[in-house]
Amino acid sequence: MTSVMRKRKQKRPLAGEIAEAIRTGAYRTGEWLRQIDLEEKFQATRFDVRAALDKLVVLKAIEHVPNRGYRVAEIDSATLRHIREARVAIETATVASIVAAVDASTLGKLREIAERFSGAVQGGTRADWSRINSEFHHLMYHLSGNPIMEELIWNLRDRSRGSDVTVWISHEALQRSDRDHHAMLEALEARDSVRLTELITGHILRNDP
Amino acid sequence: MTSVMRKRKQKRPLAGEIAEAIRTGAYRTGEWLRQIDLEEKFQATRFDVRAALDKLVVLKAIEHVPNRGYRVAEIDSATLRHIREARVAIETATVASIVAAVDASTLGKLREIAERFSGAVQGGTRADWSRINSEFHHLMYHLSGNPIMEELIWNLRDRSRGSDVTVWISHEALQRSDRDHHAMLEALEARDSVRLTELITGHILRNDP
DNA sequence: TGCAACTAAATTGGCGCCAATTTAACTGCC
DNA sequence: GGCAGTTAAATTGGCGCCAATTTAGTTGCA
Numbered sequence: 001m002t003s004v005m006r007k008r009k010q011k012r013p014l015a016g017e018i019a020e021a022i023r024t025g026a027y028r029t030g031e032w033l034r035q036i037d038l039e040e041k042f043q044a045t046r047f048d049v050r051a052a053l054d055k056l057v058v059l060k061a062i063e064h065v066p067n068r069g070y071r072v073a074e075i076d077s078a079t080l081r082h083i084r085e086a087r088v089a090i091e092t093a094t095v096a097s098i099v100a101a102v103d104a105s106t107l108g109k110l111r112e113i114a115e116r117f118s119g120a121v122q123g124g125t126r127a128d129w130s131r132i133n134s135e136f137h138h139l140m141y142h143l144s145g146n147p148i149m150e151e152l153i154w155n156l157r158d159r160s161r162g163s164d165v166t167v168w169i170s171h172e173a174l175q176r177s178d179r180d181h182h183a184m185l186e187a188l189e190a191r192d193s194v195r196l197t198e199l200i201t202g203h204i205l206r207n208d209p
Numbered sequence: 210m211t212s213v214m215r216k217r218k219q220k221r222p223l224a225g226e227i228a229e230a231i232r233t234g235a236y237r238t239g240e241w242l243r244q245i246d247l248e249e250k251f252q253a254t255r256f257d258v259r260a261a262l263d264k265l266v267v268l269k270a271i272e273h274v275p276n277r278g279y280r281v282a283e284i285d286s287a288t289l290r291h292i293r294e295a296r297v298a299i300e301t302a303t304v305a306s307i308v309a310a311v312d313a314s315t316l317g318k319l320r321e322i323a324e325r326f327s328g329a330v331q332g333g334t335r336a337d338w339s340r341i342n343s344e345f346h347h348l349m350y351h352l353s354g355n356p357i358m359e360e361l362i363w364n365l366r367d368r369s370r371g372s373d374v375t376v377w378i379s380h381e382a383l384q385r386s387d388r389d390h391h392a393m394l395e396a397l398e399a400r401d402s403v404r405l406t407e408l409i410t411g412h413i414l415r416n417d418p
Numbered sequence: 419t420g421c422a423a424c425t426a427a428a429t430t431g432g433c434g435c436c437a438a439t440t441t442a443a444c445t446g447c448c
Numbered sequence: 449g450g451c452a453g454t455t456a457a458a459t460t461g462g463c464g465c466c467a468a469t470t471t472a473g474t475t476g477c478a
Contacts, residue, residue, distance in 0.1 A: 058267040067469050082357040093298030148291040
């Protein structure tokens with residue numbers, strides 16, 4: 001009746017917040033995600049925490065061990081290889097649409113983000129790197145105009161989180177990622193699909209994020 | 210202590226069973242999946258039913274409407290196109306590994322399944338078609354040796370289930386699928402990657418299953 | 419001192435109850 | 449007869465309780 005509609009309790013994207021926490025390094029591989037801690041940390045009910053964790057299990061971002069709990073699963077090298085293979089397939093498949101859709105405005109934003117990342121390489125926290133990096137790739141893949149593929153890409157990224165290799169162990173890896181961003185930007189400006197494909201492939205296979 | 214270990218309650222893959230039911234046409238697009246019915250039909254507790262439904266929601270196989278329930282979501286043509294695009298990217302990316310891995314024994318099994326499908330085209334039920342068709346593609350994609358990609362492929366298939374186009378409306382579509390299977394078989398025998406890629410692409414874009 | 423058995427504390431997890439909400443049925447007025 | 453308003457039946461959904469299980473801590477014996 002009223003156009004305002006009752007506000008009701010809008011469901012908080014708890015699963016997303018927990019995923020973000022894992023992404024930014026709040027939980028290390030193999031670490032248990034204790035329900036009680038999460039309740040407190042995210043100020044949520046046990047019920048909601050469990051639902052969120054179950055969701056992440058379905059997405060394979062974490063694993064569940066009966067009567068032990070939930071934890072960031074450690075993934076073996078074979079699985080990591082398979083994930084990367086899949087990512088290469090999907091992410092490179094978006095290149096054509098991205099190159100076709102890119103415009104000056106977006107290029108500007110991407111450059112701004114890439115610069116921000118460069119700045120964060122020195123002095124920023126792991127959370128900063130992760131966030132800015134996500135921003136860059138998000139904006140880029142969003143250009144593809146295919147939400148399904150976007151979603152697949154992010155899911156696969158979160159799944160490889162359980163790999164130590166993935167977390168920018170070395171400073172070199174971080175710098176390499178930084179260089180890759182700028183190189184991708186160049187390729188985009190030149191509308192060079194082939195080059196962008198190469199870069200993305202290398203970016204995934206060499207670094208990860 | 211005892212080596213036998215308590216049998217405990219082994220969790221039934223309820224979500225999978227429900228997904229199978231949807232796949233084989235037990236529920237049509239837009240139809241509500243009433244919890245009480247599912248409890249009875251699958252002889253499960255309400256709790257388990259809800260968990261299974263939530264899982265399918267996460268996988269986007271069904272949708273959830275607050276206070277209304279769960280139903281097979283009707284997907285719009287744009288989304289269907291995006292899903293198909295993603296499927297083409299992933300499924301064709303497996304071709305190289307498949308061709309490299311295929312052996313006489315597997316070819317034999319594939320042929321047997323393809324024949325079975327041909328037989329079912331006349332006289333079989335929709336459930337039969339669906340099951341045999343799945344068997345064929347399952348075995349083929351399994352050859353890729355990449356479980357991650359296999360999983361992605363099946364998830365995407367289940368997600369496009371909400372499209373009417375997907376359900377072999379016409380007899381022609383069914384026959385076309387049948388011909389495609391045999392053609393794929395030939396391409397596999399000839400180790401012809403290019404041809405197989407073409408066939409898979411056409412198979413996805415024209416039919417769907 | 420080392421180890422095994424036992425006990426206590428911590429943590430997970432199954433599940434059912436019942437309130438909130440929607441849908442269907444019914445009633446009565448125009 | 450048709451339609452709006454009311455009531456009853458059906459269905460969903462939030463959530464907390466407590467048993468089952470694991471882990472940590474303690475005690476006792478060789």
